[in-house]
Amino acid sequence: MPLIVDVHTHVYPPAYMRMLRGRKTVPYVHDPSDNPNADPRLIILSSDDDPSIPLSHRGRPVDSSYWDISVKLSFMRQHGINVSVISLANPWLDFIEPAEAQMWAERINDDLEATCAKVNKEADPEGLLKLEDKESLFAMGALPLSAPEASVVVGEIKRLKTLPHLRGVIMGTTGLGKGLDDRALDPVWEALQESDTLMFLHPHYGLPDEAFGGTEATGRYGHVLPLALGFPLETTIAVTRMLLSGVFDRFPKLKILLAHSGGTLPFLAGRIESCILHERKFISGGGDVQGPQRSIWDVLKTNIYLDAVVYGKPGLEAAIAASGSDRLMFGTDHPFFPPLDDKESDWPSVTTNYKAIHATFEGKSDTVKDVLGGNAAQILNLK
């Protein structure tokens, strides 16, 4: 069996869950008191914090798959996954009080390192097995982005290089609070580039409700519109703002893994390029603003990596045409999107992505192997 690596799989470590339980504003966790057997409720989206809904029904129910690593390992075994590169789930540490940001980042990242070390040691006490012969873990760290100084973030990026199982960082789209085109992030980009650290860019905030026709329209369809459309657009907007503000010109060696096959970036890259070419505000169009110097096509093939979490052949075809199959890596988004009927069965959210990869690379078994695990092993230096 080929090596299978999941680069998109989340955890809320126990310490993080305890912290969420102590909060009353988004994000927070509520334990229904009326039913001791009920799962706790996780309220992480502002749109879910609806006072008209009783607390015991607000948000989504979460079970031990969110914090118990043994459940993650069972899930991996069930779906044939050898390696998971676990990352803190959204909204990461975006909401932490500035003075506590460094402490929480260190606590979470040390916890991730300890979890990986323990699991890997238990699976392979002698350190003699190959990755495909066991279940093992690596991790992406969280950053203290709400810290009072960017230097705190830079310090944590450097410290992560000393933790043996850390293989990158996960980040949302708000940066230091003003988006990823904020010049104040330059020290962070520089630290990521200098330390050759992969940044996993992941959505959380979606789009304003008005984009979907207001809260009434959004509510009618549950989470479909914000999750299916808002999340991917958030990622696309964030990385496009990075491009437009020249981040990839100033830091040409940045490595960024985009969640959900780039949101919609591969599909819209041509339109982005065309709109830049026709923009009168940019110097190239007769205006006075410096537009981006590097083409989005170049960035897609040089700086961007994509997970294969797009649930269909059309998305994968676009991803390959934009970035190449050698930059595409299998993922699951576990523990989100569990089966609603029987949690013991195979997860459709996972099997759909397996099927899409096999359908897209039909007859190319080497490429299937690369996308399922080979690319990740090489790009993330897993061994």
Place this chain on the structure above:
Amino acid sequence: MPLIVDVHTHVYPPAYMRMLRGRKTVPYVHDPSDNPNADPRLIILSSDDDPSIPLSHRGRPVDSSYWDISVKLSFMRQHGINVSVISLANPWLDFIEPAEAQMWAERINDDLEATCAKVNKEADPEGLLKLEDKESLFAMGALPLSAPEASVVVGEIKRLKTLPHLRGVIMGTTGLGKGLDDRALDPVWEALQESDTLMFLHPHYGLPDEAFGGTEATGRYGHVLPLALGFPLETTIAVTRMLLSGVFDRFPKLKILLAHSGGTLPFLAGRIESCILHERKFISGGGDVQGPQRSIWDVLKTNIYLDAVVYGKPGLEAAIAASGSDRLMFGTDHPFFPPLDDKESDWPSVTTNYKAIHATFEGKSDTVKDVLGGNAAQILNLK
């Protein structure tokens, strides 16, 4: 030379321009008085109606390519286009006073019919030539959506079938004011389905500025974010709301041409499908709301047609994988996106799409012919 048909090409007929000149709120046209040689300014996006910018610099300059059909014919000749299926440009008649909606729809549509008839007669007085031997025009009609009753809209849909050069209708995403999942639109969908009328769904309103980080962030990059990302998402949201509300279940024979290769629909279809499957609000997920019965994949291959205005191979690959190359049709978006340096030269916005089609279907000359014109001739019954 193969037949080349442009299914995405806009006009503002002279009567429409006169009406816009009489307005002071969006949409409106302003003629700079300080410079008699300056082009009029077209202000159609709310974000362009910025009081801090002088009127003579607000919006975008427009020239005769927007209203003079002879300029359209020159553009066609220059780019090897034989047939243009012209449609009123955004925002169509969305903003018209209810009592005047029917009058304006009839005026505009009769004007489009007369323009097509005149051009085609002049190009081919005897009616003996083939489409590929001349430049000829067909049109998509505008609908009086602001009329007090949906029956007015239905009446115009029926009347359009009596106009020999009309081949469909163009519509924005607001419908009767509440979006395309509004049940009050059912008579309109029924009339479109019954009369076998293609509906060209086109964006105009984009996304709220906050989606892009507020007006400051948006303004910094001119029109890039709203046009490159906001427009395609608006289309995707609109058609997804149609799906979620069961429009395609109730009207399974609707024919919808989506602008810009579907916005992002082909790329996101799998994620939409997955989010529907995992939605607890829907009956299928244990809730009490009826979710859509038909799969988005089925709708993409049965109800949806896509233009090839996506400026790159990744978008086209996704479009083909989602809907099939037999549902894909060349377009230009003329007169938007003219060259900024020399308007006499070939338009990069057009040549980019030509190149993308040739690159995507390399070695498949029959498919290239179909996408460039054969599909449109058959789907739109052009002869």
